[in-house]
Amino acid sequence: MKIIELGIIMNGVTGRMGTHQHLMRSIVEIIRQGGVPVGDDEVIMPVPVLVGRNISKLEKLREMSGVERITTDLEEVLADPFYTVYFDAQITGLREEAVKKAIAAGKHIYCEKPTATDTATAMELYRQCEEKGVKHGVVQDKLWLPGLRKLKRLTDTGFFGKILSVQGTFGYWVFEGFTVPPQRPSWNYRKEEGGGMIMDMLPHWRYVLDNIIGKVKSVSCLGATFIPERVDENGNRYKCTADDAAFATFLLEDGIIANINASWATRVRRDDLFVLQVDGTRGSAVAGLRECYTQHYGNTPKPVWNPDEDQPLNFYEGWSKVPAQEPYDNAFKIQWELFLKHVVKDEPFPWDLKEGARGVQLAEKGLESWEQRKWIDLPEL
Numbered sequence: 001m002k003i004i005e006l007g008i009i010m011n012g013v014t015g016r017m018g019t020h021q022h023l024m025r026s027i028v029e030i031i032r033q034g035g036v037p038v039g040d041d042e043v044i045m046p047v048p049v050l051v052g053r054n055i056s057k058l059e060k061l062r063e064m065s066g067v068e069r070i071t072t073d074l075e076e077v078l079a080d081p082f083y084t085v086y087f088d089a090q091i092t093g094l095r096e097e098a099v100k101k102a103i104a105a106g107k108h109i110y111c112e113k114p115t116a117t118d119t120a121t122a123m124e125l126y127r128q129c130e131e132k133g134v135k136h137g138v139v140q141d142k143l144w145l146p147g148l149r150k151l152k153r154l155t156d157t158g159f160f161g162k163i164l165s166v167q168g169t170f171g172y173w174v175f176e177g178f179t180v181p182p183q184r185p186s187w188n189y190r191k192e193e194g195g196g197m198i199m200d201m202l203p204h205w206r207y208v209l210d211n212i213i214g215k216v217k218s219v220s221c222l223g224a225t226f227i228p229e230r231v232d233e234n235g236n237r238y239k240c241t242a243d244d245a246a247f248a249t250f251l252l253e254d255g256i257i258a259n260i261n262a263s264w265a266t267r268v269r270r271d272d273l274f275v276l277q278v279d280g281t282r283g284s285a286v287a288g289l290r291e292c293y294t295q296h297y298g299n300t301p302k303p304v305w306n307p308d309e310d311q312p313l314n315f316y317e318g319w320s321k322v323p324a325q326e327p328y329d330n331a332f333k334i335q336w337e338l339f340l341k342h343v344v345k346d347e348p349f350p351w352d353l354k355e356g357a358r359g360v361q362l363a364e365k366g367l368e369s370w371e372q373r374k375w376i377d378l379p380e381l
């Protein structure tokens with residue numbers, strides 16, 4: 001068996017996404033399974049170096065992951081030719097500078113979304129990669145969630161007939177920190193550090209809608225900052241400068257209307273933290289993170305409006321759970337494996353930095369729509 005070692009600089013791995021999804025559940029799992037097989041007699045073996053600001057956090061990560069090399073000196077590893085891939089999961093506001101340095105050093109680029117906080121910068125990162133001739137990709141993990149993969153099978157096989165509309169709900173209560181400690185980092189609530197619901201979630205809605213339902217053409221979005229003050233990681237009060245909720249409507253190709261609301265100041269009474277309902281002429285489906293339920297035309301109940309009587313129908317009946325028709329691995333890990341095969345074997349990887357820029361564009365236009373209180377069209381990138 002031929003082992004192809006691939007040096008990967010992992011920056012921002014001390015964070016939530018970096019540690020759990022990218023390091024422990026993706027790269028470490030890939031190492032533990034013996035690499036990514038390519039053909040019958042070759043495997044790609046990732047060899048990561050963990051980069052961060054805090055050496056004691058990195059030491060803990062080394063112990064937890066078994067990854068040997070850690071450093072606080074990004075420049076040093078960028079100068080090391082063994083490492084050919086740069087991965088970035090830092091807070092969004094720091095991405096541009098680090099990614100540009102990595103491109104200049106000739107590294108292939110893989111990074112978290114949003115790739116930048118404005119479209120011009122996101123497109124510049126894409127162009128710089130193309131000019132330098134390095135490969136590039138953006139995390140679009142939701143595409144590999146079991147619930148959304150089941151949903152995509154339904155759209156691909158024409159289950160819905162003509163798709164009419166899509167309704168999504170995302171969110172849960174994020175504690176402010178005054179009594180119960182918060183479960184999300186404070187920068188998420190500061191616009192100047194790249195935070196905000198619109199900047200965080202509209203990039204996800206872009207690739208989910210584009211890939212599963214239809215291309216997004218226009219957006220109308222209303223943001224809100226419901227919780228004005230929170231408490232940060234050091235116990236200090238801070239002012240929330242970013243939106244913590246976003247109520248967005250999208251016009252898609254073929255006249256499909258999608259409405260997705262997102263809030264960190266809501267309480268959950270639905271199937272999952274994110275649910276997406278698709279209604280079509282022949283059937284409907286409701287997808288969560290892992291499950292997906294369908295109701296065909298033939299199973300559609302016929303309710304009659306009568307508030308003077310208790311509801312005789314149980315609306316949860318008449319839906320069927322889509323069975324697991326294939327194995328489902330961690331969504332981030334699946335995309336990592338595809339990216340590694342793209343780098344080493346030139347296999348297709350359509351989720352590139354231009355796709356990343358499309359996500360940023362939707363967030364930027366969403367913010368513009370909110371500011372100007374009007375519908376905004378999305379120019380082709």
Ligand SMILES: NC(=O)c1ccc[n+]([C@@H]2O[C@H](COP(=O)([O-])OP(=O)(O)OC[C@H]3O[C@@H](n4cnc5c(N)ncnc54)[C@H](O)[C@@H]3O)[C@@H](O)[C@H]2O)c1
Nearest residue numbers: 012013014015016017018089090091092112113114139185
């Ligand atoms: N794909 C997804 O579903 C998903 C989900 C959440 C977050 N994200 C993205 O991942 C990135 C990281 O988000 P996170 O939730 O892991 O954040 P986090 O706060 O948990 O981690 C941030 C990382 O950036 C580093 N960092 C460098 N300079 C910093 C500074 N000045 N302040 C704070 N941290 C600094 C931290 O050390 C840490 O490693 C963001 O770009 C975010 O948009 C993606």
